[in-house]
Amino acid sequence: MADFDKVLKCWAVVEADPDAIGGEVLNCLFMEYPDTQKQFPKFAAIPPAELAGNAAVRKHGGVVVRKLGELLKAKGDHTLILKPLATTHANIHKISLNNFKMFKEALVKVFAAKGLLDADGQAALRNVMDVIIADIDGFYKELGFQG
Numbered sequence: 001m002a003d004f005d006k007v008l009k010c011w012a013v014v015e016a017d018p019d020a021i022g023g024e025v026l027n028c029l030f031m032e033y034p035d036t037q038k039q040f041p042k043f044a045a046i047p048p049a050e051l052a053g054n055a056a057v058r059k060h061g062g063v064v065v066r067k068l069g070e071l072l073k074a075k076g077d078h079t080l081i082l083k084p085l086a087t088t089h090a091n092i093h094k095i096s097l098n099n100f101k102m103f104k105e106a107l108v109k110v111f112a113a114k115g116l117l118d119a120d121g122q123a124a125l126r127n128v129m130d131v132i133i134a135d136i137d138g139f140y141k142e143l144g145f146q147g
Contacts, residue, residue, distance in 0.1 A: 004075040006124035010116040011072065014065055021110065022061025027051045029106035036099055068107075071132055082132065086139035089147075096147040097137050104129040 014021050030037040030051055038044050043057060051057055067085065071078045089095040108125050111117045117125055140147050 001075055003124035003127040004072055006121050007117070007128055008072055010111065010121065011069055013114075013116055015069060018065045018069075019058040019062035021114070022063070022065040023052075023054075023058030024061070024114075025065065025103070025107050025110045026057050026061040028110050029103055032106055032109070033102045036102055039093070039095060039099060072128065076131060078132070078135070082135055083139050086136045087143060089136070090140050090143045090145035094147070097133065097140065098147075100129075100133045100136060104133065 026040075026043075030043070031048065034048070037046075037051075040060070043051070043054070043060075046054055046057070067081070070081050074081055104126060107129065108117075108122050111125060112122055
């Protein structure tokens with residue numbers, strides 16, 4: 001619970017411009033882990049130099065961080081939020097668990113670079129994301145998805 005609270009302390013900044021921050025996180029994900037860009041069909045053909053300013057990347061990044069905000073505010077009681085997300089990511093998008101781990105690292109990197117979280121907050125964000133990812137893994141197993 002304490003880790004969720006540490007991360008939520010910076011969330012007002014994220015909510016002030018979720019598209020910008022979410023876009024930065026996706027851009028970081030694509031730069032750090034280029035193969036992840038292929039998981040997003042509508043972004044797959046965008047040249048790396050054009051990702052940072054791309055409106056569609058920003059918009060989708062906003063969707064992602066808004067959903068993450070819902071998960072964080074649930075403070076671990078997130079089954080009703082997470083199970084449908086895991087189901088679509090398994091059955092429709094075919095997103096491996098490793099992609100969520102790479103997303104976590106991109107998220108931490110951006111939050112650190114923006115000064116949103118100090119080292120303790122970054123550790124808390126990793127811990128929270130590990131809980132979420134473990135729960136996604138559980139849902140994946142229920143679905144028989146080997147992601």
